[in-house]
Amino acid sequence: MTTYKRPDGRKHDEIREMKAKVGVIPNADGSAMFSFGDTIAIAAVYGPKKMHPQHLQNPEKGTLRCVYNMMSFSVTDRIRPGPSRRSTEISKIIEWALEPVLMIDKYSNMVIDVHISIIQANASTRCAGINAATMALAHAGIPMKDLVSSVSIGKLDKELVVDLNKEEEDFKEGEGSTDIPITFTNQGKMTHIQLDGKIKSKQLKEAVELARISCKKIYEVQKKALKEIGEK
Amino acid sequence: MTRKIIIPGEVIVKGEGYLPGEGTERIGDEIVAMKYGLAEESNKLVKIISLSGVYQPRRGNAVIAKVVRVTFNGWFMDINASDDAFLSLTEVPRYVNKDGLEEVMDIGDMIVAKIWNINKRGIDLSIKSRGLGKIEEGIIVKINSNKVPRVIGKEGSMINLIKDNTNCNITVGQNGLIWIKGDKVEDELYAKKAILFVTEKSFIEGLTDEVKKWFEERKGGKK
Numbered sequence: 416m417t418t419y420k421r422p423d424g425r426k427h428d429e430i431r432e433m434k435a436k437v438g439v440i441p442n443a444d445g446s447a448m449f450s451f452g453d454t455i456a457i458a459a460v461y462g463p464k465k466m467h468p469q470h471l472q473n474p475e476k477g478t479l480r481c482v483y484n485m486m487s488f489s490v491t492d493r494i495r496p497g498p499s500r501r502s503t504e505i506s507k508i509i510e511w512a513l514e515p516v517l518m519i520d521k522y523s524n525m526v527i528d529v530h531i532s533i534i535q536a537n538a539s540t541r542c543a544g545i546n547a548a549t550m551a552l553a554h555a556g557i558p559m560k561d562l563v564s565s566v567s568i569g570k571l572d573k574e575l576v577v578d579l580n581k582e583e584e585d586f587k588e589g590e591g592s593t594d595i596p597i598t599f600t601n602q603g604k605m606t607h608i609q610l611d612g613k614i615k616s617k618q619l620k621e622a623v624e625l626a627r628i629s630c631k632k633i634y635e636v637q638k639k640a641l642k643e644i645g646e647k
Numbered sequence: 648m649t650r651k652i653i654i655p656g657e658v659i660v661k662g663e664g665y666l667p668g669e670g671t672e673r674i675g676d677e678i679v680a681m682k683y684g685l686a687e688e689s690n691k692l693v694k695i696i697s698l699s700g701v702y703q704p705r706r707g708n709a710v711i712a713k714v715v716r717v718t719f720n721g722w723f724m725d726i727n728a729s730d731d732a733f734l735s736l737t738e739v740p741r742y743v744n745k746d747g748l749e750e751v752m753d754i755g756d757m758i759v760a761k762i763w764n765i766n767k768r769g770i771d772l773s774i775k776s777r778g779l780g781k782i783e784e785g786i787i788v789k790i791n792s793n794k795v796p797r798v799i800g801k802e803g804s805m806i807n808l809i810k811d812n813t814n815c816n817i818t819v820g821q822n823g824l825i826w827i828k829g830d831k832v833e834d835e836l837y838a839k840k841a842i843l844f845v846t847e848k849s850f851i852e853g854l855t856d857e858v859k860k861w862f863e864e865r866k867g868g869k870k
Contacts (some may be wrong), residue, residue: 438699444700445700454680460699462729463729465729517674518681523732523767525729553655553683554683554684554699554700555699555701556684556697556698556701557682557700558681559681560655561655561656562654562655562656601656641652642654
């Protein structure tokens with residue numbers, strides 16, 4: 416069996432250099448930046464505030480509304496600005512990934528807006544987005560049970576690798592390209608998993624375990640960033 | 648106990664003896680944070696003080712509000728929180744003509760009010776107390792509501808220092824709006840500058856001394 420080296424020379428379970436910062440947008444109620452190498456996401460939280468239009472209000476519990484947006488300059492080929500099929504889908508996915516940890520039951524008729532902007536993309540943007548959004552929500556003082564951390568697992572032929580970059584995402588040799596973004600809470604509960612490509616069920620279990628370990632590392636980075644801002 | 652920064656899901660203390668206060672929950676024999684902020688423990692009660700986020704109205708808070716809507720029996724006010732507050736006609740200690748509510752307070756007017764009740768239906772305000780009522784003159788400064796305790800200082804030490812040095816009357820609303828009233832506009836702007844200095848340096852220890860120094864530097868006509 417031929418083994419493949421990662422294009423940037425990383426180890427198989429090595430995450431790109433992570434950077435996290437809280438309070439990057441002064442006008443927002445909560446904000447954060449998170450990056451995996453060249454992938455940079457910023458998240459801004461506004462609210463809780465009254466939901467408008469009124470017919471969208473839910474008197475039983477609060478609503479979480481996420482908007483994922485890639486800046487037109489975030490990739491080498493300029494992308495058309497504005498919402499697209501892909502970004503609306505990812506917005507919904509991020510909402511579902513974050514909702515289980517939020518405790519917004521008592522915010523009836525209100526909405527919490529989360530705006531995620533990808534200012535530079537090199538794959539794993541939704542994972543960076545989720546990581547930034549969870550920090551921004553905590554920074555906004557929203558009641559939450561836990562933080563979430565997200566990472567993408569991929570495959571170079573048969574070998575599992577952590578935190579894909581663009582080149583690895585498009586890896587065509589062997590079994591073809593596979594991308595599995597997974598989100599975990601710190602307590603080890605999964606809130607989101609997606610699969611793009613093919614994988615054997617046995618190997619998927621391995622991938623989940625690998626993600627669990629990687630999310631612990633990401634959590635430490637998020638924790639450190641949140642603690643730093645308060646000490647100032 | 649020393650205060651420390653806590654993130655959601657983090658265990659603050661272990662042990663059966665503690666009581667979970669605001670922003671915390673008991674899971675097994677651990678007190679776990681449900682919010683980001685400073686954890687504080689007193690008399691075995693553990694609670695979290697917010698560092699950021701929107702203003703959370705509390706009963707008894709004095710706030711500065713702006714009239715946004717006039718109805719037949721009261722006024723709706725913007726108090727810088729997630730929900731508008733209501734000032735009922737019965738909570739105004741003077742005679743009001745039922746046909747002329749806007750003659751007393753019109754849209755855009757600012758008042759100092761107290762939150763006397765919060766329930767499912769909304770927030771109720773009152774101006775039936777000394778020092779409450781309509782703001783006729785002066786300037787209003789908006790700051791982050793989480794920094795209000797620093798502007799007031801321990802037992803009002805900071806706010807009194809600013810009042811004494813600027814000859815202004817200052818009312819701090821818990822919602823982050825501050826009303827400054829002085830004899831001269833220059834005094835009011837001076838007080839505003841001082842307050843913004845406090846909010847900028849809010850993380851410094853011994854801030855009151857720092858502000859004293861700030862005032863001394865500016866003494867003697869130079870403002």
